[in-house]
Amino acid sequence: MPDIPKQWMPVSLPVSDLRRVNFIGAFLILGIFTKFFVERYFASINELNKFFDVVLDLLCIAGPEGKFKKINPAFSDLLGYSEKELKSKPFIEFVHPDDVDKTIAIFDKIKAGEPTLKFENRYRRRDGSYLIMSWSAASDPLTKNVYASARDITVDRQHELELRQVFDAIERSSLVATANIEGRITSVNENFCRVSGFSRAELLGQDHNIIKSGIHSKEFIQNLWDTILSGRVWYGEIQNKTKEGLPFFVQTVISPMTDIMGRVQKFLSIQFDMTKQKESEQLLEEAQSVAKIGSWSFDAKAQNIFWSKKIYDFFPRSLDMGPPNLAELEAYIHPDDQILWRTTVGDALQNGNSYKFRFRTIFPDGKILWLEAIGRSRFDSSGKLIGLTGTCQDISDIVVAEEQVKIERAKAMQSSKLASLGEMSAGIAHEINNPLAIITGAVWRMDQFAKDPEKLKARVETIEKAAERIEKIVKGLRKFSRSYEKSEYKDCSLSAIVNEALILTEAKSIRHSTQVIVDIKAEGAIWCDEIEIEQVLINLINNGIDAAKDQAEKWVRVELTENDTSVNLRVSDSGKGIPNEVQKKLFQPFFTTKAVGEGTGLGLSIVKGILDEHDATIEVLPDLPYTCFEVKFTKKRRIHAA
Amino acid sequence: MPLNIVYLDDESDLCHLFTQSFESDKIKIKAFVKAEDAIAETLKNPADLVFIDYRLPNTNGDLVAQKMKASIPKVLITGDLSVVPETPFVKIFHKPFKFQDMEDFIRDFLL
Numbered sequence: 001m002p003d004i005p006k007q008w009m010p011v012s013l014p015v016s017d018l019r020r021v022n023f024i025g026a027f028l029i030l031g032i033f034t035k036f037f038v039e040r041y042f043a044s045i046n047e048l049n050k051f052f053d054v055v056l057d058l059l060c061i062a063g064p065e066g067k068f069k070k071i072n073p074a075f076s077d078l079l080g081y082s083e084k085e086l087k088s089k090p091f092i093e094f095v096h097p098d099d100v101d102k103t104i105a106i107f108d109k110i111k112a113g114e115p116t117l118k119f120e121n122r123y124r125r126r127d128g129s130y131l132i133m134s135w136s137a138a139s140d141p142l143t144k145n146v147y148a149s150a151r152d153i154t155v156d157r158q159h160e161l162e163l164r165q166v167f168d169a170i171e172r173s174s175l176v177a178t179a180n181i182e183g184r185i186t187s188v189n190e191n192f193c194r195v196s197g198f199s200r201a202e203l204l205g206q207d208h209n210i211i212k213s214g215i216h217s218k219e220f221i222q223n224l225w226d227t228i229l230s231g232r233v234w235y236g237e238i239q240n241k242t243k244e245g246l247p248f249f250v251q252t253v254i255s256p257m258t259d260i261m262g263r264v265q266k267f268l269s270i271q272f273d274m275t276k277q278k279e280s281e282q283l284l285e286e287a288q289s290v291a292k293i294g295s296w297s298f299d300a301k302a303q304n305i306f307w308s309k310k311i312y313d314f315f316p317r318s319l320d321m322g323p324p325n326l327a328e329l330e331a332y333i334h335p336d337d338q339i340l341w342r343t344t345v346g347d348a349l350q351n352g353n354s355y356k357f358r359f360r361t362i363f364p365d366g367k368i369l370w371l372e373a374i375g376r377s378r379f380d381s382s383g384k385l386i387g388l389t390g391t392c393q394d395i396s397d398i399v400v401a402e403e404q405v406k407i408e409r410a411k412a413m414q415s416s417k418l419a420s421l422g423e424m425s426a427g428i429a430h431e432i433n434n435p436l437a438i439i440t441g442a443v444w445r446m447d448q449f450a451k452d453p454e455k456l457k458a459r460v461e462t463i464e465k466a467a468e469r470i471e472k473i474v475k476g477l478r479k480f481s482r483s484y485e486k487s488e489y490k491d492c493s494l495s496a497i498v499n500e501a502l503i504l505t506e507a508k509s510i511r512h513s514t515q516v517i518v519d520i521k522a523e524g525a526i527w528c529d530e531i532e533i534e535q536v537l538i539n540l541i542n543n544g545i546d547a548a549k550d551q552a553e554k555w556v557r558v559e560l561t562e563n564d565t566s567v568n569l570r571v572s573d574s575g576k577g578i579p580n581e582v583q584k585k586l587f588q589p590f591f592t593t594k595a596v597g598e599g600t601g602l603g604l605s606i607v608k609g610i611l612d613e614h615d616a617t618i619e620v621l622p623d624l625p626y627t628c629f630e631v632k633f634t635k636k637r638r639i640h641a642a
Numbered sequence: 643m644p645l646n647i648v649y650l651d652d653e654s655d656l657c658h659l660f661t662q663s664f665e666s667d668k669i670k671i672k673a674f675v676k677a678e679d680a681i682a683e684t685l686k687n688p689a690d691l692v693f694i695d696y697r698l699p700n701t702n703g704d705l706v707a708q709k710m711k712a713s714i715p716k717v718l719i720t721g722d723l724s725v726v727p728e729t730p731f732v733k734i735f736h737k738p739f740k741f742q743d744m745e746d747f748i749r750d751f752l753l
Contacts (some may be wrong), residue, residue, distance in 0.1 A: 058718035278672060296741065357653075399654075429721065430720070431721075433721030433736075433737040433738055434653050434656070435720055436655075436737065436738035437656055437721070437737040437739065438655045438656055438659060440737070440738045440739070440740065440741060441656060441659035441660065441663060441738075441741055442659055443656075444663060444742065445663070445740035445741075455662075462655050462658075462659070465655070466655065510699070511697065513699060513700045513701070564669065
């Protein structure tokens with residue numbers, strides 16, 4: 001018995017009182033303890049109640065008959081019913097009709113003593129929508145009550161569904177495979193098998209190199225592995241090999257998949273088959289290679305140049321050096337063309353113009369290539385110039401061919417000139433012979449007139465006149481048949497050229513008794529090669545004379561006019577006119593309506609060639625009673641070379 | 643009796659020179675630049691010798707010769723390299739001819 005403090009002790013008590021005191025004391029002690037434990041008990045009940053009320057998870061107790069006995073506030077909050085409503089009906093009535101059977105089955109199981117974890121069913125909310133709930137529950141063997149907690153996993157399920165759908169889409173549209181960190185294939189999808197030509201069984205467990213093409217460099221592969229092993233995603237184009245050894249190209253994303261600690265566990269690769277695209281790219285490359293053309297672009301902001309593979313052939317720069325910068329590029333260009341390049345490209349960048357021009361590149365060994373560059377400006381959506389894009393073609397062959405054409409044409413012109421010279425020679429001989437006859441006549445016995453100054457003077461003048469005539473013709477001939485390779489352009493007077501041509505054709509016109517009417521209404525200043533244009537005129541006039549010679553009326557008319565835009569020359573004749581079928585072929589080489597030996601047929605084609613070079617046009621004017629060739633020289637402002 | 647010569651050449655200087663060179667008391671020369679005039683002259687007046695230039699505007703010496711009396715002797719003068727006339731000419735002179743040769747010819751003709 002504990003010591004009772006002295007003050008509590010009655011002063012003197014009989015033995016029965018002492019028993020009474022012990023009883024009271026014991027009762028008091030019991031009371032204190034009881035109070036202590038009861039308080040502790042109620043405190044823990046309170047705590048449990050708090051737990052029950054506060055927690056967000058749904059907690060409930062259901063009786064074996066299937067009704068809620070106790071539910072926490074979270075329950076009604078989530079489902080929207082009041083506590084009363086929820087308790088009023090069997091809980092099965094809140095379950096989705098499709099889930100009723102399985103819920104009842106589980107409930108029975110739980111009551112039989114099998115606790116369950118993560119049982120899912122759908123509960124109807126007050127507003128008619130459904131929630132997906134995940135339950136864990138166990139029953140009390142004595143009371144057969146079921147104690148359960150549930151979580152609303154509707155949103156989780158939704159996320160899962162979306163993820164699933166995304167993955168399905170990827171799965172269906174691309175080649176999907178996974179591999180472990182050693183690179184062994186752990187899963188492949190249908191597409192992967194189809195494109196690679198291997199069956200799933202042949203792929204699983206294999207090293208991923210089973211589809212390796214071997215075309216990628218060691219550095220490429222190393223870089224890929226370094227990237228994904230360090231936890232980063234790798235993007236790129238890969239060329240693989242099918243079971244049959246054929247290449248296939250895939251746009252690839254390889255993503256490392258980590259555990260929750262961030263350690264790489266496996267790799268997921270998603271690939272898009274771009275074999276077809278690659279094939280057309282390769283075809284384009286081949287075509288470009290055959291056509292010796294490449295494409296390029298220039299980013300004005302970053303000052304970057306991009307070159308397609310072919311372009312590296314045109315410059316002394318190897319493919320693995322990558323594209324040059326502007327300064328390096330200019331250095332590759334032939335010194336004589338550098339200014340042109342700079343001004344052309346500069347103009348395009350400043351003013352947004354497109355261009356086409358030729359330039360040469362020069363190689364260390366002295367080799368020179370002729371290139372033709374075409375470029376146009378690129379703009380962003382606000383209209384600001386952001387760069388240039390275009391093509392570059394090796395036209396060395398073309399330039400050589402053009403030179404060849406020029407040489408051939410010069411040859412042809414020469415032979416044509418000689419031919420017309422031959423034609424004219426008979427007439428010209430006559431034209432020289434007359435003045436010569438005059439001179440011989442005037443000189444014969446001229447000493448007789450020594451004493452007669454008047455007559456002498458007259459003779460001398462006659463001789464001079466005749467000599468001048470001869471001089472003119474010979475001069476004209478000399479100029480006409482002079483051989484040249486290069487055209488020499490200068491400011492000329494078309495009227496003067498017409499007059500010169502008339503001298504050379506005078507012989508023929510007289511021989512054929514054809515009147516040549518000259519109607520010069522303007523000076524006709526043009527930029528041209530004098531001799532070539534003279535040949536054009538001689539050709540046209542001679543043709544006119546030939547056309548007119550069998551007519552009753554024989555004339556050729558040369559008319560020269562000028563307006564704001566052009567200098568116009570018309571050569572007409574009184575001939576029969578040119579039928580339509582002939583008109584079409586008129587300027588073709590070797591086409592002639594003249595008899596064999598009369599004309600070479602080269603004349604008009606050369607005329608056309610000369611006029612083309614001069615940017616002039618020639619055509620037969622329609623709807624006229626006679627034939628008329630009209631030549632037009634457009635007046636243009638010449639840009640003087642700096 | 644003087645020789646009547648008709649000279650036809652569209653080159654007036656030659657007409658002038660011919661006349662100046664060969665006219666004398668024994669030789670009378672009438673020179674024409676136009677064919678019609680020359681033809682008319684031969685029809686009007688007696689002509690003993692006619693010189694005709696081949697190259698004439700709108701015609702040629704051959705045709706002109708045919709329009710003249712066949713009995714008149716005709717000489718063709720031409721600067722052309724090759725002319726084969728139809729009418730019979732007693733001589734063909736090629737320009738430029740030596741006037742001396744012409745003088746000799748005319749003298750022989752006189753005889």
